[in-house]
Amino acid sequence: MKRGFATVARYRDAGLQLPQRATQQAAGYDFQAAEDFTLPSIWRGDFLRLLWHKRHGQSLTDADYIAAGKTLKPYLVPTGIKAYMQPDEYLLLANRSSGPIKRGLILPNGVGIVDADYYDNAQNEGEIFFQLVNLGVRSVTIKKGERIGQGIFMPYLRSDSDQGGQGQRTGGFGSSGR
Structure with a gap:
């Protein structure tokens, strides 16, 4: 097996479709949402309050910025799919x-970027999530089976002086960073 897709165990019986290319010349494999998922708009609550205070020249506290930052965060939309x-x-x-x-x-x-060693990691079995932000003014509900993004298999090159990373992947999403 050189490269491909499989369903993670927690979605094994959910009837998910493995990513496919839509046309003969398409480079990307379309990924679908594994379940219904609502993405809230960034234009709400603490973020709007922060903008209002800034616009009116009012001072802001660290707590104001932290609260607004929670509104602006991306959400991880599950696909139920892993890639080898x-x-x-x-x-x-x-x-x-x-x-x-x-x-x-x-x-x-x-x-x-999904690295080759992300597949079957101990934390989440290598499930691929799409990190999304909703810039619209209303929440958006993504339905199970709706296409949310695409994946393209790519080779990469190493520099002449590359010694290779000495670490081993220990977890799932975002686990190879420091």
Whole structure:
């Protein structure tokens, strides 16, 4: 097995569809939501309060900024899917081109990277999540089976002086960082 997709155990009986390319020339495999998921708009509560205070020249506290930051956070939309690949490959996660235009949904980091050693990690079995922010003025409900993003398998190169990372992946999402 060189590269492909599988369903994680917790969604084994959920009838999920493995990612597929929509056309013969499509580079990306379309990922779908594993369950209904509501993404709240960033334009609410503490964030609006912060903007109002700034606009009116009022001072803000650290607590104000922390509260507004909680409103602006991205949400992890589950796919129920994991990806296996060769050691010198990664899966690039990208927004669907219609996401921002039609629904106001963006990946806040631009793209996501799924490393080969993420597959079957002990923390979450390598389940792929799409990190999304809703820039629209209303909450958006994503229905189970709705396409939320795409993944493209990519090779990568190493520098001449690369010694390789000495660490081992110990967890799931975001676990390879320091």
